[in-house]
Amino acid sequence: MKENLVVVGNGMAGIRTVEELLKLAPEKYAITVFGEEPHPNYNRILLSPVLCGEKRFEDIVLNDDAWYAEHDITLYKGKKIVEIDRRRRQVKAGDGATADYDRLLLATGSHPFLLPVPGKNLPGVVAFRDMWDVEVMLTAARQCRHAVVIGGGLLGLEAANGLLKQGMKVTVVHLPDRLMERQLDTPAARMLKRSLEDRGLQFILQGVTREIIGKTRVQGVALQDGRELTADLVVMAVGIRPNFALAQSAGIYCDKGVVVSDTMQTYDPRVYAVGECVQHRGQTYGLVAPLFEQAKVCANHLAHFGISRYEGSVTSTKLKVTGIDLFSAGDFTGDDGTEEIVLQDAGRGVYKKVVLKDNRIRGAVMYGDTLDGAWYFQLLRDGTDVSNLRDKLLFGQAHLGDSGHGDIKSRVMSMDDSAEICGCNGVCKGTIVRTIADKKLFTLEEVRAHTKASSSCGSCTGLVEALLASTVGGDYSTAPKKKPLCPCTEHSHDDIRAAIRDRGLKNIRAVMEKLEWKTPDGCNKCRPALNFYLLVAWPGEYIDDNQSRFINERVHANIQKDGTYSVVPRIWGGETTPAELRSLAEIAEKYEVPTVHITGGQRIDFLGVPKETLPAIWGDLSRAGFVSGHAYGKAIRTVKTCVGKTWCRFGTQDSTTMGIELEKMAWGSWMPHKVKLAVSGCPRNCAEATIKDFGVVCVDSGYELHVGGNGGVKVRATDFLCAVKTPEEVLEYCAAFLQVYREEAHYLERTAPWVERIGLAHVKRRVVEDAAGRQALAERFRHSQKFAQVDPWAERAGGVDRHEYIPLKMVG
Amino acid sequence: MQIVAKKQMNDWIEIGDLDDIPRQGARVVRHADGDIAVFRTADDQVFALRDKCPHKGGPLSQGIVHGNKVACPLHDWKIHLDTGLAVAPDEGCAARFPVRVEGGTIFLSLVADEGCPDK
Ligand code: SRM
Ligand SMILES: Cc1cc2nc3c(=O)[nH]c(=O)nc-3n(C[C@H](O)[C@H](O)[C@H](O)COP(=O)(O)OP(=O)(O)OC[C@H]3O[C@@H](n4cnc5c(N)ncnc54)[C@H](O)[C@@H]3O)c2cc1C
Ligand code: SF4
Ligand code: FES
Secondary structure (H helix, E strand, O other): OOEEEEEEOOOHHHHHHHHHHHHHOOOOEEEEEEEOOOOOEEOHHHHHHHHHOOOOHHHHEEEOHHHHHHOOOEEEEOOOEEEEEOOOOEEEEOOOOEEEOOEEEEOOOEEEOOOOOOOOOOOOEEOOOOHHHHHHHHHHHHHOOEEEEEOOOHHHHHHHHHHHHOOOEEEEEEOOOOOOOOOOOHHHHHHHHHHHHHHOOEEEEOOOEEEEEEOOOEEEEEEOOOOEEEOOEEEEOOOEEEOOHHHHHOOOOEOOOEEEOOOOEOOOOOEEEOOOOEEEOOEOOOOHHHHHHHHHHHHHHHOOOOOOOOOOOOOEEEOOOOOOOEEEEEOOOOOOOOEEEEEEEOOOOEEEEEEEEOOEEEEEEEEOOOOOHHHHHHHHHHOOEOOOOHHHHHHOHHHOOOOOOOOHHHHHHOOOOOOEEEOOOOEEHHHHHHHHHHOOOOOHHHHHHHHOOOOOOOOOHHHHHHHHHHHHOOOOOOOOOOOOOOOOOOOOHHHHHHHHHHOOOOOHHHHHHHOOOOOOOOOOOHHHHHHHHHHHHOOOOOOOOHHHOOHHHHHOOEEOOOOOEEEOEOOHHHOOOHHHHHHHHHHHHHOOOOEEEEOOOOOEEEEEEOHHHHHHHHHHHHHOOOOEOOOOOOEEEEEEEOOHHHOOOOOOOOHHHHHHHHHHHHOOOEOOOOEEEEEEOOOOOOOOHHHOOEEEEEEOOEEEEEEOOEOOOOOEOOEEEEEEOOHHHHHHHHHHHHHHHHHHOOOOOOHHHHHHHHOHHHHHHHHHHOHHHHHHHHHHHHHHHHHHOOOHHHHHHOOOOHHHOOOOEEEO | OOOOOOOOHHHEEEEEEHHHOOOOEEEEEEEOOOOEEEEEOOOOOEEEEEOOOOOOOOOHHHOEEEOOEEEOOOOOOEEEOOOOEEOOOOOOEOOEEOEEEEOOEEEEEOOOEOOOOOO
């Protein structure tokens, strides 16, 4: 038999929980919903556009009556629950109706706070919370002229703007000395005030309301300083209070709200609570993004999956007044321990401030140009070290040396419909814009799925995001979530790695079972990632899963567009001999290799080799002393070197030998992404060491070590890590660096984006400052190399994985 | 709905044992008219498709098999193994070949079911 789930509150958080639950366990509960409002569930956020006349109520309904019927949910509209009897597990409505529960979900939202002044209950005084309030305001706007809004916060300003649009004369009375004091600092608040005044709103700051005047209905507002304002309508928007009276009367522990655990359970484990009514780890929330995260966790627990936890949210705010761009997030006032970076351009009406502590973003306020809000917010949530971005931070993400994309927003705006956005997949602007509109797409993932734009190399992601923003407008819940590894799971890369380590998960099947994968055997995104994570966690123990590797790694050669393969043997440090070259020439001739190319990585590439021939050609190469160059793998690729002091008149050290030693140490190791090394003999840097994942520049006094560079789509020069004196130290630091990268980066994240995400300071702490830690890392790297340095080509020439290279059968 | 193939029972040919194909993998049957990819899923179902991605002809046999789908190695289209159809929103279809497994031996019919199921 189904258990009974009763939901009190037919609002945004409660119904989102029900939706999430239906996705996970549609048959588990018989669901009954009680809602005090006479409406079906609607999008409360969009009450502002309804008030402005930009939308109608029908447009903002989220779930109509048919939806409840379709999912067998019993809905009681206009019924308020007045009592919970926890012993009998029963709720009682105001009209005496009852319902029994096995589990109860409280989602009673908030109450608007009404100032305790005389006259607050007069007709014509409303809050701004629900559809009823909006109806009162719209009626007043049709009949009367003067409105006073008490409260210049987010809600108050949206109400004031709406009433102004409806033709009223509006004065906003605000107690503090600046508008939206919880979201804005003084300069931004001043700019906002000015542009709202230009639209026709009037403001009284530091205005203290003494009394609402009126006999049978409101006629005016009296302030402490003696002023009196005429008013036919007064909107009180001075704050909200979590609505927990019902829970409290049932003896459930409440403080500022209904107190819940990380699984969204109250002190009575049968009773859950979500939304604005709850207090979690001391915090209450008044925005939807965190409530939706809570809903997910709560549904997960109600479905008895019981793995996810809610750990609190950081929120950001945008004001929904058309034509005003405003963004704020986190702690934007700062204190003694913080620094501020400010950009103020009064001419363009742009103001940006970022508050930093220990080189991490603590908060941001932006006015006039909020394009980079989501980016700052992401950096804030990830705790990214921004030391390297500081100079450019306020100019935005578009200025970060993304080869040639320039100012993204203006660039996309000025493009023709026929302009190509995604060079990899040949998708033009018009197609993207049309698809977004036709298919009602809202997220980057959806645009990728439908158009393929930005789904390959990803360098056009910024352009696609800008198109999305300009086509659908800002999205209210821009809060970036912890990103799941792929659609097969809820968990992020980091959580999965932690689980593998801490819970001792030793194979892909165990990971998928313990972490409740949503698909039976994963997909081509998660399986290669898991295979790699397991390989790093359990060297020598984990057995590589060939079927979870991309074709190139599975067959140890690079697939070409015509289905043939390429073969790149390792040429240590780019140095070779006539004998080696002779055997390469002979082998190329013997197998009639169509193209022989000197690669950009100082090696020789045989192109156009049929798959069946691979083991034989490898056999010959291995007899001539060559091993695989791993040109196909997320692995150590090349170590480029220059001739160094042996020959070059400027050379300071033996860069060639250094490079060869590095390559001998590191070859064969699997990595999150490909890894390239280089050693230059002097700062002229002929081996291009400063655009490599790990680069060494020799100097008179020793070796400078550089990390996190790459060429390619988004060129990034390395960061200087440190200088060392001896070749032994170079090897140790390199091994330690490679091992932190292997242990901490996300699969398919190259060192450049990884260093940007976690910060150079972190790398320095692990590799430079902590000598014992560095040695331990290097030791772990060397240990795993014992199992990795087996030449895959020699193995396969000897018969391993034979089935990969021959047809199952020849017929016809 | 499925278009009925013009199956002739007499042209089943034996192509090998189930264990010749790795789980979550594929092997190729080489044929004068073009390669045929024979897939084995994690739960030992066997499917055969023309080894040619409907996108740009990539060899599907070289892709990663997951669930009842394969991801093409060239540009990552996903193809349903049972129908040959590309996973939406991509559109296209690889021809299917009837296969059956009897006592661990795999039999393949060379009469392709070229019509895309209209689903
Ligand atoms: C063969 C070679 C071109 C050549 O003939 O010179 C080459 C060929 C390919 N490169 Fe490269 N890259 C080659 C040197 C480079 C270099 C130069 C270098 O290493 O100094 C770069 C820029 C440096 C860098 O990596 O930072 C380079 C940056 C890329 C990128 C962009 C990487 C990035 O982080 O943005 C890709 C795309 C990717 O990996 O996703 C790429 C991807 C590829 C792939 C693997 C594309 C693919 O998936 O099929 C090509 C496969 C070739 C094959 O089948 O063998 N190749 N590629 C070079 C092989 C070097 C070697 O000896 O192993
Ligand atoms: C005008 C306006 C604009 C907003 N703009 C934004 C924005 O831009 N971005 C953003 O993130 N957030 C915004 N919010 C906040 C957001 O709407 C709320 O955070 C969200 O609706 C809270 O969801 P909830 O389910 O906790 O509460 P609610 O949506 O308020 O739902 C609670 C429901 O429970 C009912 N109820 C209460 N007690 C009982 C009872 N005893 N019995 C039965 N039913 C009961 C109430 O009638 C109500 O319908 C805005 C809010 C308003 C009012
Ligand atoms: S630049 Fe690299 S990826 Fe592009 S075509 Fe040349 S080899 Fe291929
Ligand atoms: S050829 Fe298969 S995805 Fe392009």
